[in-house]
Amino acid sequence: MLKLFNTLTGRQEAFEPIEPQKVRMYVCGVTVYDYCHIGHARSALVFDVLRRYLEYSGYAVTFVKNFTDVDDKIIKRANEQGVSCDSVTAKYIQAYREDMGKLGIRAVTEEPRATEHIADIIQLTERLVTKGFAYAVDGDVYFEVSKYPEYGRLSKRRLDDLQAGARVDVDERKRHPMDFALWKSSKPGEPAWESPWGPGRPGWHIECSAMSIRHLGETFDIHGGGMDLIFPHHENEIAQSCGATGKEFARYWVHNGFVQINKEKMSKSLGNFFTIREIFEKSEWSEEVTGEILRYFLLSTHYHGPLDFSDQAIKEAKNALNGFYDLFNRLNEPGKTGGGDGDPLTAVIERARASFVQAMDNDLNTPAAIAALQGLRSNMNKFLGVGLSTEDRQTARRAFGSLGAVLGLFQLDRWDFNVRIVSKPAHSDLETFPPTVIAAKQMTEADIDGKVAERIEAKKKRDFKRADNIRAELKSLGIALEDKPDGTTRWKR
């Protein structure tokens, strides 16, 4: 039974869907005005894994994740670049899809955009005006927070406290400083849609209420997003949705923690962020960090806590995956004996599966789930020491495949990525690409096979000095050799 930490109640709760065996979930996506950074990757990944695990547990999941494609920042970016808002949003939606694809984030059920739901947004705003939760002033429409008694329930704040801490200049047309815009009149040159209040565009918060209600109904199961969205975004969503419908909105609110750099939140204002494509595409990093490595790293800490991004952490993720793929390579080799009959293979696998499920049930405890996989890895290596049949090897590999799939790991046939961690000290001061890396990159597999064959010949002649020289040469290129008992040699880079 899955338990989830629900921000709304501040407690871990057993997850029970509204409809048996069906889950409807909504996650706040991104505002498409720039490339995504690792923080966005973490959020997307956490909910991708939640979705995968719900499906693994037998639920049919309807997963909606929006694009905010009308917003001040988009308008600003378009003006800076002298292009239309549409071209800005199209560019970054495309980039988002590419980045998430590399990370192995599965496509969601629906990806609604704010601009495609203007009618829904206007309709919802009208409902709020009619019900007395909102008021129009000079073409703007505001939600009146003091009309909604439960305001602050999610973020555990009281209106009085918020008012005291308000740091923004208060718009005097607002009845309460915390009243927020549902609809904004457009200035000349800004995107605008006709509305009962004149030409304008939606405020930020209303789109998520309108789109989630449209695609999931007025009450649904899970609403997710980053912790920084709890206030004001999610608080406002609840006020809007519950105010309009009079019904419960989302039942479980799930929020992921931040990615940090040196214990500080990764953010644009601090300039301490790394974009996803920067990690995947820049020369030093492109062949070092794969989606799977980044995934493993991001899942190595519980989703609720902070996670520090560093070279060392990435390197550890890479090493850990390397250990798994070493095992998979061994499992791919033909088997010999039928295996010992101490603890049957299937019993060991089932025990690991039970540990894995128990960990995931416990509020998506991915570090503990990974520990279960590590335990299985260790046990499989022991089995291999005794001898495993080809069939058992396949059974073991399938077990890793099916459990790994829940985390989006272990889906490659073999470890075929060249990983080399190069320190990246400062954002604008990139180290040059070490020559050895370039050399290694230029070596084809046939080149390497040739060198390895040469070394095997030398070994046969007991010319160990020459053999060691060849091994040292390859090592300097980042290629590791492993002699097998049967006289063959395996290499990897």
Next chain:
RNA sequence: GGCGCCGUACCCAAGUGGUAAGGGAGCAGUCUGCAAAACUGCGAUGCAGCGGUUCGAACCCGCUCGGCGCCUCCA
């Protein structure tokens, strides 16, 4: 000022009242021409500190110290 999160071995990191998972690094050993990999063994009498509740607390309560976040756009 208000609200909240975090503090577990050299590093990363589980633990949600019953006596400290897992990984990495390190050291030692088995195997090997030597390595690598794999396997085996070693490692917190203690979980920031101080009190309290309890038969029993890393886990619950209070206070203190330290790190961070939100209260403005933010995953």
